[in-house]
Every structure is written in C-alpha cells, then in structure tokens.
Amino acid sequence: MLALQTIADGLVLGGLYALSAVGFSLIFGVMGVVNLSHGALVMVGAYLAWFFWHALGLDPLVTIPVVMLCLGAFGYVYQRGLIQLAVDRSSHVASMLVTFGVALMLRNTLVLVFSPDLRSITPSYSGHPLLLGGIVIDPVRLAALGASLVLLGALALILNRSRMGRVIRATAQQELAARLCGVNAHHVYGLTFAVAAAFAGAAGAILGIVLPFSPPDEGLWTMNAFVVVTLGGVGSPQGALLGGLLLGVMATGTSQLIGPAFPNAMMFAVLVAMLLIRPSGLLGNAFAGSR
Amino acid sequence: MLVAAVRRRAWWILLGVVLFAAAAFLPFVTTPFYVRVGQLVLLSSALGLAWTLLGGFAGYWSFGNSAFIGLGAFAAGIFEVELMKGQPWLGFALGLLLGAAISGLAASVVAWPILRLRGIYFAVAMLGISQVLAELNNNIDIFKGSMGLVLPRLSAFGLRPEALYFYLLLIATILITILAFAIQHSRIGAGLMAIREDEDTARMLGVPTERYKVTMFIASAALTGALGVIYAHSLGYITTSSVYRTEFSLNMIVYNLLGGIGTLIGPFLGSAIMVILTQVVLGRLLSIHMFVTGALLVLLVLVAPKGITGLVRALRQRWSAR
Amino acid sequence: MSEPILRLDHVTKRFRGLVATNDVSFEVPEGSICSLIGPNGAGKSTIFNLVTGYLPVSEGSIHFQGRRIEGTPTTDLARAGIARCFQIAKPFPELSVHDNVRIGALFGRDGARDIGAVTRDAMALAGLTERAQTPASELTVGYLRRLELARAIAARPILLLADEPCAGLNATETEDVIDILRDVRARGVTVLLVEHDMQAVMRVSDRIFVIDAGRKIAEGPPEAVANDPHVIAAYLGTDEE
Numbered sequence: 001m002l003a004l005q006t007i008a009d010g011l012v013l014g015g016l017y018a019l020s021a022v023g024f025s026l027i028f029g030v031m032g033v034v035n036l037s038h039g040a041l042v043m044v045g046a047y048l049a050w051f052f053w054h055a056l057g058l059d060p061l062v063t064i065p066v067v068m069l070c071l072g073a074f075g076y077v078y079q080r081g082l083i084q085l086a087v088d089r090s091s092h093v094a095s096m097l098v099t100f101g102v103a104l105m106l107r108n109t110l111v112l113v114f115s116p117d118l119r120s121i122t123p124s125y126s127g128h129p130l131l132l133g134g135i136v137i138d139p140v141r142l143a144a145l146g147a148s149l150v151l152l153g154a155l156a157l158i159l160n161r162s163r164m165g166r167v168i169r170a171t172a173q174q175e176l177a178a179r180l181c182g183v184n185a186h187h188v189y190g191l192t193f194a195v196a197a198a199f200a201g202a203a204g205a206i207l208g209i210v211l212p213f214s215p216p217d218e219g220l221w222t223m224n225a226f227v228v229v230t231l232g233g234v235g236s237p238q239g240a241l242l243g244g245l246l247l248g249v250m251a252t253g254t255s256q257l258i259g260p261a262f263p264n265a266m267m268f269a270v271l272v273a274m275l276l277i278r279p280s281g282l283l284g285n286a287f288a289g290s291r
Numbered sequence: 292m293l294v295a296a297v298r299r300r301a302w303w304i305l306l307g308v309v310l311f312a313a314a315a316f317l318p319f320v321t322t323p324f325y326v327r328v329g330q331l332v333l334l335s336s337a338l339g340l341a342w343t344l345l346g347g348f349a350g351y352w353s354f355g356n357s358a359f360i361g362l363g364a365f366a367a368g369i370f371e372v373e374l375m376k377g378q379p380w381l382g383f384a385l386g387l388l389l390g391a392a393i394s395g396l397a398a399s400v401v402a403w404p405i406l407r408l409r410g411i412y413f414a415v416a417m418l419g420i421s422q423v424l425a426e427l428n429n430n431i432d433i434f435k436g437s438m439g440l441v442l443p444r445l446s447a448f449g450l451r452p453e454a455l456y457f458y459l460l461l462i463a464t465i466l467i468t469i470l471a472f473a474i475q476h477s478r479i480g481a482g483l484m485a486i487r488e489d490e491d492t493a494r495m496l497g498v499p500t501e502r503y504k505v506t507m508f509i510a511s512a513a514l515t516g517a518l519g520v521i522y523a524h525s526l527g528y529i530t531t532s533s534v535y536r537t538e539f540s541l542n543m544i545v546y547n548l549l550g551g552i553g554t555l556i557g558p559f560l561g562s563a564i565m566v567i568l569t570q571v572v573l574g575r576l577l578s579i580h581m582f583v584t585g586a587l588l589v590l591l592v593l594v595a596p597k598g599i600t601g602l603v604r605a606l607r608q609r610w611s612a613r
Numbered sequence: 614m615s616e617p618i619l620r621l622d623h624v625t626k627r628f629r630g631l632v633a634t635n636d637v638s639f640e641v642p643e644g645s646i647c648s649l650i651g652p653n654g655a656g657k658s659t660i661f662n663l664v665t666g667y668l669p670v671s672e673g674s675i676h677f678q679g680r681r682i683e684g685t686p687t688t689d690l691a692r693a694g695i696a697r698c699f700q701i702a703k704p705f706p707e708l709s710v711h712d713n714v715r716i717g718a719l720f721g722r723d724g725a726r727d728i729g730a731v732t733r734d735a736m737a738l739a740g741l742t743e744r745a746q747t748p749a750s751e752l753t754v755g756y757l758r759r760l761e762l763a764r765a766i767a768a769r770p771i772l773l774l775a776d777e778p779c780a781g782l783n784a785t786e787t788e789d790v791i792d793i794l795r796d797v798r799a800r801g802v803t804v805l806l807v808e809h810d811m812q813a814v815m816r817v818s819d820r821i822f823v824i825d826a827g828r829k830i831a832e833g834p835p836e837a838v839a840n841d842p843h844v845i846a847a848y849l850g851t852d853e854e
C-alpha cells in the first residue's frame with residue numbers, strides 16, 4: 001500500500017516535472033541552447049498566478065492562459081533580443097552564460113517585487129482528500145496532474161498537427177534547408193522560445209497550488225528540467241512526460257526509502273550517470289547529435 | 292622552451308613581480324576592509340587560474356569547480372579538528388596537502404568517463420557532480436556540513452587575521468601563477484591549445500589528448516582543493532553552503548571571460564574588476580547585487596565575448612592597420 | 614626485397630551490411646610515392662581511415678614497417694611516424710601558421726630536438742615562411758593545403774598519407790603541391806596519395822592502386838594502369854552516371 005501511495009505521489013509530482021521541462025527540452029532540441037533561465041520562467045509563472053489569486057481571487061487553473069500569454073510574449077522578445085545575439089556573436093556555451101545572467105536578474109526582480117518569503121496558493125477545493133482503494137488522493141494534486149497532462153497533450157498536438165509545429169520541427173532538423181524553403185529561422189526560434197516560455201509559465205501556475213515556492217527555487221527547477229531531458233530525451237512532449245514521471249517516482253521513492261533529504265542528491269546523481277552512460281536519453285533521441 | 296618563453300616575456304614577468312611585491316605592502320597601508328577586498332581578489336584570481344588550466348587552456352569549461360573547494364575545505368577541516376588539536380600550523384600544512392590530495396583523487400575517479408563528454412555536456416556533468424557532493428556533504432552527518440565546523444585558528448608574527456590570510460593567499464597565487472606559466476609554455480601547454488582548437492586533429496597529430504586532459508583536470512582540482520583549505524581557514528567556520536557555492540564555480544568562468552579566456556592575466560583583470568565593482572562600488576546595494584551581476588554577465592558576452600585582453604588585441608590591430 | 618613501409622593483407626571493412634573495403638591487399642615500398650585512385654565512393658578514404666586507426670578493420674591485417682598496427686590508437690600511430698593531411702584542411706583556426714606547424718613539430722614522431730628548426734624547415738618546404746604570423750583562419754584554400762602539408766611534414770613522418778591534396782586548386786597551385794610532395798619524398802618520406810586529378814597522379818606516382826566499389830581492380834606503374842581495360846571501364850562507368 002505504501003509503495004502504491006509512493007507511486008501515486010510520484011506521478012503527480014512527475015506530471016509537474018514533465019510540464020516544467022518540456023519547454024527546456026524544446027529549446028535545446030530546436031536551437032541547441034541550454035536555457036539556464038528556464039527555472040526562473042517557471043517561477044515567474046508561479047508568481048503571476050499567485051498575484052492573480054492573491055489580488056483578484058482567481059483560481060490558478062483559470063488564469064493559466066493569461067500566464068502563458070504573458071510569458072510567451074516575454075519569451076519571443078527574450079530570444080530575438082538577447083539569445084540570438086549571443087549565439088551569433090560567440091558560442092552556445094556563451095549563450096548559456098547569458099541565460100544564467102537573465103536567471104539572476106529575474107530571481108532578483110522576483111525578490112524585490114514579491115519578497116524572498118515562501119508563498120503558496122490554496123485553491124477553494126483543497127483540503128478534501130479523496131480515498132481511492134486505500135490511497136489518499138488530494139483533489140488539488142489530482143487537478144494538477146490532470147492539467148499537466150492536458151497541456152502536454154495540447155503541445156504534442158501543436159507540434160505534430162499545426163503548421164507552426166511542422167515549421168519548428170523542420171527548422172530543428174535542418175536549419176539551412178528550412179531557410180532555403182523560405183522559413184525565417186530567427187522568427188521560428190522566437191516562436192519556439194515563446195511556446196517554451198508559455199509552458200514554463202503554465203507549469204509555474206500549477207506548481208503554485210501543489211508546493212510552496214520562493215524565488216531561489218528557480219535553480220532547482222532548471223536542474224529538474226535538465227534531469228528530465230537527460231532521462232526522457234530532447235525535443236518531444238512524450239520524452240518529457242516519460243522523463244518527468246520517472247523522476248517524480250524516483251524522487252518520492254528516494255525520500256521514502258533513503259530519507260527526505262536525499263531526492264536532490266539522487267536527482268543529480270541520475271543526471272551525471274545518464275550523461276555518462278546514455279547521453280541520448282532512454283528513448284535514444286537526445287544529446288547524441290552534438291557530442 | 293620555457294627559458295625562451297621567459298626571455299620573450301621578460302617585461303611582463305617583471306611587471307608581475309613588481310605588482311606582487313607592491314601587493315605585499317597592502318596590509319600596511321590600508322584598512323582591514325580593503326585587505327579583505329584584496330584577499331578576495333587574490334582568491335578569485337588563484338581559483339580562476341586553477342580553472343583555466345583545463346577550462347582556458349584545453350577548452351573544457353567546468354561548471355562545478357566549487358566541488359573541489361568544498362572537498363578540500365571539509366577534508367582538511369575534519370582532519371584538523373579530529374586529529375590535530377593543539378597543533379594549528381602543522382595541522383594546516385598537512386590539511387593543505389590532504390585537501391589537495393582528496394580533491395585530486397576525486398577528480399581522478401571521475402576524470403576518465405567525464406572527460407569523454409564535450410562542450411555543454413562536460414559543463415553540465417560537472418555542475419551535477421558538484422551538486423551531488425554538496426547534497427551529500429549537507430545531509431550525511433559525519434561530514435558536519437549542515438551543522439558546520441569550527442577550524443583551528445592560525446596566527447603568526449602578530450599579524451591581524453585578515454593580513455595573515457592575505458599573505459597566505461598571495462603566496463598561493465604566486466605559486467599557481469608560476470605553475471600555470473610553466474604549463475602554458477611547455478609541450479603540454481601547446482598540446483592543450485591544440486585540444487581546445489580541434490581535439491580530433493590534435494589526436495591525429497600525436498597529441499596524447501586523454502592523458503593531457505586527465506592530468507590538467509586533476510591538477511586543476513588539486514589546486515582548487517588547496518585554495519579551499521586556505522579559504523576555509525580564512526572563514527574560520529564552514530558549512531556546506533559557505534564552501535560548496537555554485538556561485539564560486541560561476542565566478543571562475545565569469546572572471547576568466549571578462550579578463551580574457553586562456554590568458555594568465557585574464558583571471559587577475561577579471562577578478563580585480565568584478566570584486567572591486569561588487570564589493571566596493573555596489574557594496575551598499577545588496578538588494579540589487581544579483582541583478583547587476585546578471586546584467587554584467589549578459590553585457591559581457593554580448594559586448595566583449597573575448598574579454599578585455601581580446602578587446603585590447605582587437606583595438607591594437609585596428610590601430611596598427613591604419 | 615626489403616620489407617614494405619605499409620602492407621595491407623586482405624583488409625575488409627563492413628559498416629553493418631555495407632562492405633566499404635573488400636579484401637584489399639597492396640604494398641607501399643619504402644621511399645615511393647603511391648596513389649590510390651578510383652571513382653567517388655570507391656572506398657579510398659575508408660582505407661585511409663583504417664590505416665590511421667580512425668576505424669577498426671573487420672578482417673585482414675595492416676603492417677607498418679613490419680609491425681601489425683590494426684587497433685593501435687591514432688595518437689600512437691602518429692608517434693610511430695604515420696602522418697595524414699585531410700582533403701578539407703583542418704587547421705587550428707585561431708593559431709598562426711607558425712604555431713600550427715609548431716604543434717606538428719612538438720608532437721608527431723618521437724625524437725625531435727630542435728623544435729624551432731623543424732618548424733622553420735617545414736614552413737620553408739611548403740612555401741609558408743612569409744605567412745608564418747598569419748592566423749590560419751585567414752588563409753586561402755591553396756595556402757591551407759600547404760599548411761596541412763607543412764604541419765604533417767613537421768611531424769617528421771615515415772609515411773605521409775595525403776588525402777586529395779590537389780582538390781580545388783588551380784593549375785599553378787597543383788604544380789606547387791606536386792613539387793612539395795616530390796621534396797618530401799626526396800627526404801626519404803614514403804607518400805601514399807588519394808587524388809582525383811589524374812594528370813597529377815600520373816606524373817607523380819611510382820605505383821598506382823585502383824579501387825572500385827571497395828575492391829582493388831588494378832595495380833601497377835602509371836602507364837600500365839592508364840591502359841588497363843578494367844580501369845577504363847570503371848571510369849567510363851562513373852562518367853555515364
């Protein structure tokens with residue numbers, strides 16, 4: 001029973017990990033840029049949702065579209081204005097430093113605007129646990145998992161069915177060929193970043209109802225995204241889902257079996273081990289190309 | 292080879308000697324605050340030099356060198372506290388060796404697999420390793436990472452503590468500078484440069500790439516570990532969060548980038564500018580410290596991706612082209 | 614007859630199902646210039662990759678100076694005296710011509726004493742002395758090819774493998790490269806060439822091996838090979854494609 005409960009908790013957390021990582025994965029897959037400000041974008045989403053809830057009493061799940069819109073716009077400008085410049089002028093490793101600089105700026109801004117204190121969002125439907133065959137399920141967590149899965153599904157549809165999705169995937173595979181076909185690669189990169197930032201924001205909003213948060217958490221969410229991607233593979237919502245769920249179950253399992261202080265150590269160890277043993281991810285489509 | 296290099300750079304070396312000699316007078320002419328600033332400049336420069344042995348010379352950017360600061364600090368700290376009571380200087384000397392040895396050993400364990408990774412993958416794997424070690428240090432009680440460790444106090448010649456550590460760091464910095472110079476101007480230095488430029492071609496030309504990378508990785512780690520020991524003593528009391536700081540890892544890169552990556556004056560220029568800027572100029576604006584650091588980082592990559600030395604070189608070329 | 618510098622015995626290389634090199638044998642005598650020719654995709658570069666240890670052989674053996682070398686790491690082969698220049702030059706772009714060549718001299722075959730002299734000598738041989746301080750990234754294709762040769766020569770090789778040193782060069786530049794290769798041979802270095810420029814191959818080679826579809830289809834001195842019906846067929850075949 002305990003094992004089942006652990007797995008159930010892990011899945012809820014895993015859905016969140018997956019959603020929070022999918023944008024990171026997309027950016028890396030399409031542009032080869034490691035976005036160290038990804039976690040900061042997640043935190044911005046969480047604080048936006050918190051603001052709407054705190055000031056206007058709106059439920060985070062309701063304000064997700066607004067949060068996504070804000071972050072999407074920010075993401076587009078961020079990519080065209082900064083990241084592309086850095087990639088053009090120096091290298092991908094240097095662009096990683098730019099994203100780190102932005103992460104520091106965002107974190108500092110969040111502290112100044114919202115204070116460094118822990119915040120949490122408590123929706124109206126919290127505090128009424130459901131009992132399902134001996135497993136306790138919090139409706140908030142159930143809603144969080146549901147929302148995460150719906151959003152991941154939506155992204156998969158966008159990437160596979162829409163024109164924009166096809167252009168993004170084409171540019172990811174062959175930038176030059178896509179350019180020759182009349183694709184404006186920089187615009188596509190901007191769009192990719194917008195989509196990625198929007199989903200990071202959505203993850204932040206959902207994170208807000210599940211866990212308490214504060215600005216310095218951004219580093220952890222960036223690392224989470226990294227682990228998810230090394231586990232599941234780059235560039236696809238399916239990979240992010242697999243990696244996220246695995247990481248979620250591993251995290252809850254570690255704190256259950258070894259101790260509540262160890263999920264982070266386990267997570268980083270998995271990251272290093274995966275990089276060394278199978279840098280292409282479990283599904284085998286990740287980091288291989290650029291090694 | 293080394294002799295020729297020394298002769299060719301005689302003026303630079305003379306300038307270095309003069310600057311180091313001048314630095315030795317600092318504790319006599321300024322306030323303790325500026326001596327501490329000087330300490331930080333020296334520590335950052337030395338850490339930056341240790342980082343550049345692999346990062347600057349061979350192009351393998353470690354994002355996790357703070358792990359070696361932490362390993363060195365805690366290895367020496369636990370050893371000195373547990374076994375060297377009442378003999379602070381002997382303990383410190385042995386601790387210095389132990390800190391370097393443990394860091395070097397840890398590096399040699401992971402060296403072979405991790406140096407197969409290139410570019411971003413190496414950088415991130417190192418970041419991951421430093422996080423694992425920090426978490427373990429913090430959460431396993433025998434390492435005393437969360438409750439902290441009080442190190443034996445050192446004193447000598449009636450010097451104030453900040454002056455003492457200033458001199459220890461000065462000596463360490465001079466030694467590391469000499470070592471880095473010797474490496475840069477020897478066969479291995481040329482090999483490392485070839486690795487940085489194009490590793491596959493280097494291998495084809497007969498450069499023992501694996502051996503060189505591993506050697507430099509271990510040397511870099513051991514030196515960083517030794518610096519960690521001195522730093523730990525200068526703090527007096529250490530915890531996981533005071534020595535395993537990701538910030539350190541990042542600063543090593545930023546200072547090198549700012550000064551000019553792959554050069555020896557780069558870390559000095561970068562450290563001096565950044566430390567003075569953040570500690571002295573922005574010292575009172577703690578609330579936007581992080582924002583300013585981030586903004587500088589962004590500006591740096593966009594405006595001077597090759598650092599100050601690169602900027603100077605470009606300007607000089609433009610000048611002579613006229 | 615003395616032991617050849619390089620000897621391939623029944624060398625086969627398979628990539629999964631594809632056979633890139635099929636039972637190829639040949640010998641490169643000491644002090645000669647030999648050439649591998651054949652249509653595009655015939656497997657010439659694969660042979661180079663096998664000899665320099667870039668790829669493991671599937672079957673057969675390779676002897677260098679009488680020692681078996683399959684499976685020896687590239688670095689060790691370089692130190693034993695096998696140097697290679699690439700068709701697409703791979704200079705260290707940020708370094709000057711001098712520093713590029715110097716790295717060749719510093720490593721390469723064991724035993725050089727005066728690095729400065731070796732470097733200057735190799736640059737002089739390749740006609741690069743005046744460009745010693747030019748960054749490699751600013752060289753033209755012709756000079757890049759010279760740099761590639763100079764760096765290989767500075768390694769003091771016993772065997773030089775040159776992969777299409779004349780590709781993309783004009784008539785005078787080709788002439789220069791041929792002169793350099795002859796100078797190299799005059800110093801006792803054995804040269805194995807892959808080249809498409811048939812005129813250059815015919816003039817410079819002592820012996821030619823013709824490869825088609827992974828197999829050796831002919832071998833001999835230039836005149837004999839040029840008149841070999843198999844060779845003519847192989848070349849005409851590719852012309853029609």
